[in-house]
Amino acid sequence: xxxxxxxAIGESRAFHLAVLSIDIRGFTDLSMHLNxxxxxxxxxxxxxxxxxxxxxxxxxxxxxxxxxxxGVVGLFGTESETTAxxxxxxxxxxxxxxxxxxxxxxxPYLESKNLPTIQCGIGIDYGPVLVERVGLKGGNQFSLAxxxxxxxxxxxxxxxxxxxxxxxxxxxxxxxxxxxxCTVTKLEWKFTYPVYYLDAAxxx
Numbered sequence: 469x470x471x472x473x474x475x476a477i478g479e480s481r482a483f484h485l486a487v488l489s490i491d492i493r494g495f496t497d498l499s500m501h502l503n504x505x506x507x508x509x510x511x512x513x514x515x516x517x518x519x520x521x522x523x524x525x526x527x528x529x530x531x532x533x534x535x536x537x538x539g540v541v542g543l544f545g546t547e548s549e550t551t552a553x554x555x556x557x558x559x560x561x562x563x564x565x566x567x568x569x570x571x572x573x574x575x576p577y578l579e580s581k582n583l584p585t586i587q588c589g590i591g592i593d594y595g596p597v598l599v600e601r602v603g604l605k606g607g608n609q610f611s612l613a614x615x616x617x618x619x620x621x622x623x624x625x626x627x628x629x630x631x632x633x634x635x636x637x638x639x640x641x642x643x644x645x646x647x648x649x650c651t652v653t654k655l656e657w658k659f660t661y662p663v664y665y666l667d668a669a670x671x672x
Contacts, residue, residue, distance in 0.1 A: 481598070481599050482596055482597070482598050482599075482614075483545065483596070483597050483599060484545060484552060484594070484595060484596055484597070485543045485544060485545040485555065485594070485595075485597045485616065486530075486543070486544040486545055486552075486555040486556050486558070486559035486592060486593070486594045486638065487541065487542070487543060487544075487559075487592065487593055487594070487597065487612075487616050487617050487620040488525070488530070488541070488542040488543075488544065488559045488562060488563060488590065488591075488592050488620065489539065489540075489541050489542075489590070489591045489592075489620040489621045489623070489624040490521060490539060490540050490542075490563070490566055490588050490589070490590045490591075490624065491536070491538060491539035491540075491588060491589055491624050491625075492517065492538040492539070492586050492587070492588055493586070493587045493588060493589055493628075493629045494587075509581075509583060513578060513583055513586075514538060516574065516577075517538070517574060517586065518535055518540060520569055520573075520574055521540040521542075521566060522540065522542075524562050524565045524566050524569060525540070525542035525544075525562055527562075527565075528544070528558045528559070528561050528562040528565065529544065529558050530542045530543055530544040530558060530559065530562060531543050533612060534612075539624075541612070541617075541620075541621075542559070542562065543597070543612075544556075544558045544559040544562070552594065552641050553641050553643075555594065555641075556592075556594055556638050556641040556642055557642070557643055557646075559592050559594075559638070560592065560634070560638070560642060560643075560646055560666070563590045563592060563632050563666075564632075564668060564669060564670050565670065566588065566590065567588075567590075567630065567632070567669055567670075568669065568670045568672075570586060570587070570588060572672065574586070587629030587630050588629070588630070589624050589625070589626075589627030589628065589629060589630075589631060589633075590624055590627055590631070590632040590633070591619070591620045591621065591622065591623030591624030591625070591626075591627055591632075591633050591634075591635075592620055592623070592632070592633070592634045592635065592638050593616045593617075593619040593620040593623065593634070593635035593637060593638060594616065594635065594637040594638045594641060595614070595615065595616035595635075595637050596614050596615075596616060597612055597613075597614050597616050597617055598612070598613040598614045599611075599612060600612075600613060616637075619635055619659070619661060620635070622657065622659075623635065623655075623663055626655050626656075626657070626663075631665060632665070632666040632668070633653060633655075633663050633664070633665060633666070634650070634663070634664050634666055635661060635662070635663060635664075636661060636662040636663070636664070638664075639662070639664045646666065646668065649666055649667050649668045650664040650665065650666050650667070651664060651665050651667065652664055652665075653665040
């Protein structure tokens with residue numbers, strides 16, 4: 469992230485970022501399946517998944533903002549001299565790489581350990597993000613706010629296993645070859661914001 473250490477508790481700063489939200493589908497059922505005495509296996513599986521997703525975000529010039537249990541939120545656009553189109557492209561590449569790694573590396577490993585495989589839903593949006601310092605002195609942290617963060621999370625909630633949903637502000641900034649693979653998707657929600665299904669995967 470940009471330098472934020474000078475922010476006091478309760479202060480905030482606004483940025484324009486691409487936000488990627490990814491989450492395991494059916495994780496609660498998975499947790500019930502791997503309850504005691506296999507709870508340690510669940511913890512190891514979750515740690516492996518989170519570390520892989522964070523590495524993918526980092527390798528595509530992003531930062532992992534937070535973990536939400538079985539979910540990861542990545543931010544793209546942390547360098548002031550880069551452009552919105554590059555931030556969006558990096559987030560799209562990260563999403564495709566996450567799909568590829570889950571299918572071709574993570575799931576085969578889980579199968580080899582007699583563990584359930586996983587599927588994820590992904591949502592990406594671009595726009596203003598408010599970064600706030602919250603908490604108590606000596607134990608504070610940064611928090612994200614704004615419609616971009618909320619919409620990325622809600623698109624991810626609606627995404628079927630293995631699917632990527634992107635917002636209109638991502639679509640308009642995406643490379644043409646990505647736009648050609650997108651179709652408008654009608655979601656059962658109250659927002660009028662256009663959402664697209666990105667039907668793409670890295671060639672194997």
